[in-house]
Amino acid sequence: MSNPSLDVAGIQVSADHYINGQRVASSETFPLHSPIDQRLLGHVSEGLAEHVEQAIVAAQKAFPAWAALGAAGRKPYLDRFADEIGKRADELCQLESNDAGVLLSRMRNGVVPRAMLNIRWFAEHALELQNRTLETDQASHLVRHDPAGVVAIITPWNAPLMLSTWKLGPALASGNTCVLKPPEWAPLTCSLLADAAHAAGLPPGVFNVVQGSGANTGAKLVSDPRLARISFTGSVPTAKWIAQAAGANLVPCSLELGGKSPFVVLEDADIDSAAATGALMYRNAGQVCLAGTRFLVHQRIADRYVEALRAYVEKLNIGDPRDEATEVGPLIHPRQVERVAEYVDRAVAQGARLLWGGARHGFGAQYYQPTMLTDLRQSDEIVQNEVFGPVLTLQTFESDEQAVEMANGTDYGLGGVCYGEQTHAIAVAEQIRTGFIWVNSFGIRDLAAPFGGIKRSGIGREGGAWSFEFFCDVKDVVVPKKPFKASFSHR
Incomplete structure (x- = not known):
C-alpha cells in the first residue's frame, strides 16, 4: 500500500520509492520540513534493506537490454526524458524551492534548463564513443566504451535536481542502469524526476530511486558488491566512509567533495x-x-x-x-x-x-x-x-x-x-x-569541460569525456595489420 502523496504548493508528489517502474512504499517513514518556515511537508518512505535489494535486482535485470540498445538506441529515451523534465519545469522549481530553500529565480533561470541539458547533452555525445580507432604500425586498436553495469548515485541537498541529472546523464547514456539515493533533507525533486523518467518510457529498472538516510539506506547501497560504480557528491567524512565500503568490494568511486x-x-x-x-x-x-x-x-x-x-x-x-x-x-x-x-x-x-x-x-x-x-x-x-x-x-x-x-x-x-x-x-x-x-569571472561551466577537485576536495573528474571514462569499461580490441605468428621471444 502506498503512502499518501504529498501536497507541496499545490503540487502532488509521491512520497514513495520508485523501483522497477513502480512506486514502492515503506513501512517506515521520515519527516520532511521546509527550510523556509519549518512547516511539515509530509512523511517520506525510508529505504530499508528490502528496498535497496529490490532496486539493485531490478537494475541488474534491466541492464542487458538497456546496454544492448547502444548509444543511438538509448538517445530517443533520454531525449524524451529531457522533454518530460521540461514539461514539469514549474513543479520542479516550486518543489525544490520549498523542499531545499533554493531560490525560485535560480531554479527557473538556471537549474531546470541545466537539468534538461544534462540529459540531452550526454545522450548526444555518447554517440561519439562509437568506433574510435588508434592506428599503430603493428595493429588497429578498436577502443570501446562499454557500459559498466549497475551504478549507485548519491546526491547532496544543496542542488538535488541539478546534480542528480549531472550524474544520470552520462551514466544512462553510457548504457548503465542506476539506483539514485536522493538527499534525506531534500528528496522531492528526485521523486518527480522519477515521474519524468516513467512518462518518457524508460524501461522498468533502468532508473530507480530509493529515499532514506545516508546511515541507513546509503550504507546498504554502497556496501553492495553488485555495484559497478559509485558516484557521490557530498562531504569529506561521508566520502571516506563510502570509499571504505566500496574498497572492500573494489568498486570504483567518483567523489566530488567540499571546498574552501x-x-x-x-x-x-x-x-x-x-x-x-x-x-x-x-x-x-x-x-x-x-x-x-x-x-x-x-x-x-x-x-x-x-x-x-x-x-x-x-x-x-x-x-x-x-x-x-x-x-x-x-x-x-x-x-x-x-x-x-x-x-x-x-x-x-x-x-x-x-x-x-x-x-x-x-x-x-x-x-x-x-x-x-x-x-x-x-x-x-x-x-x-x-x-x-x-x-x-x-x-x-x-x-x-x-x-x-x-x-x-x-x-x-x-x-x-x-x-x-x-x-x-x-x-x-x-x-x-x-x-x-x-x-576575472565566476561560475562559467561547460558540460564538455572537466569538473572536480584535488586533495580532500575529491577523486576523479566529471563532465564530457571524463564522465564517460568513469561510467564505462574501456576496452581495447587489438587487430594486427600483418599475419600474426606466435613466438616465445620475450615481449
Whole structure:
C-alpha cells in the first residue's frame, strides 16, 4: 500500500520509492520540513534493506537490454526524458524551492534548463564513443566504451535536481542502469524526476530511486558488491566512509567533495567587478561547494575593496526563496544553522573581527546574516574548514608568492577565483592548486569541460569525456595489420 502523496504548493508528489517502474512504499517513514518556515511537508518512505535489494535486482535485470540498445538506441529515451523534465519545469522549481530553500529565480533561470541539458547533452555525445580507432604500425586498436553495469548515485541537498541529472546523464547514456539515493533533507525533486523518467518510457529498472538516510539506506547501497560504480557528491567524512565500503568490494568511486576555495584579488584588479562577483559567494546562503569563501586581497587595495564589497552585500535581498526578488534564502536545516553559528562564534572568541554579519537573521529561524570575518591566522579553524553557510573570511597579502602560498594553504582544492590584469591573473591562477579556477569571472561551466577537485576536495573528474571514462569499461580490441605468428621471444 502506498503512502499518501504529498501536497507541496499545490503540487502532488509521491512520497514513495520508485523501483522497477513502480512506486514502492515503506513501512517506515521520515519527516520532511521546509527550510523556509519549518512547516511539515509530509512523511517520506525510508529505504530499508528490502528496498535497496529490490532496486539493485531490478537494475541488474534491466541492464542487458538497456546496454544492448547502444548509444543511438538509448538517445530517443533520454531525449524524451529531457522533454518530460521540461514539461514539469514549474513543479520542479516550486518543489525544490520549498523542499531545499533554493531560490525560485535560480531554479527557473538556471537549474531546470541545466537539468534538461544534462540529459540531452550526454545522450548526444555518447554517440561519439562509437568506433574510435588508434592506428599503430603493428595493429588497429578498436577502443570501446562499454557500459559498466549497475551504478549507485548519491546526491547532496544543496542542488538535488541539478546534480542528480549531472550524474544520470552520462551514466544512462553510457548504457548503465542506476539506483539514485536522493538527499534525506531534500528528496522531492528526485521523486518527480522519477515521474519524468516513467512518462518518457524508460524501461522498468533502468532508473530507480530509493529515499532514506545516508546511515541507513546509503550504507546498504554502497556496501553492495553488485555495484559497478559509485558516484557521490557530498562531504569529506561521508566520502571516506563510502570509499571504505566500496574498497572492500573494489568498486570504483567518483567523489566530488567540499571546498574552501580562494578568491584572490590582485593589486591590479578591477575592484568594482571583483566586488560585484564577491557578493555572489553568498548565493544559496553560501551552500555552494565551489564558492570562493576565502578572500585574499592585496593589502594596498584591501580597504577600498572591503568598502566596495560591503556596498554590494548591503544591497542583497534576504528572504523567502519563492520571492523572485530574493537573493539569499535559508539554510537547509536547523542543524546547519547551529553549525554555521558555532563556527562564527568560535572564530570571534579566538580573536577574529567581524566586518559585517555574525548573527542569525530576523527573517526566520533558518536564516543567517551574510558574514565576513577578518584578522585571521592561516591556521584558524574557520580558514581551514568548510563552513557551508553565508560566511566568508578576508586576509591580506603583500606579494604574489604570498597569495599563492595562502591560497594553497588548506587541505582542500576544488575551485578558485582570481581577479587582476588578465595576463597577471592567469600567471597566478596557474600556480593555485585546484581542480579549476576562474579568472576575472565566476561560475562559467561547460558540460564538455572537466569538473572536480584535488586533495580532500575529491577523486576523479566529471563532465564530457571524463564522465564517460568513469561510467564505462574501456576496452581495447587489438587487430594486427600483418599475419600474426606466435613466438616465445620475450615481449
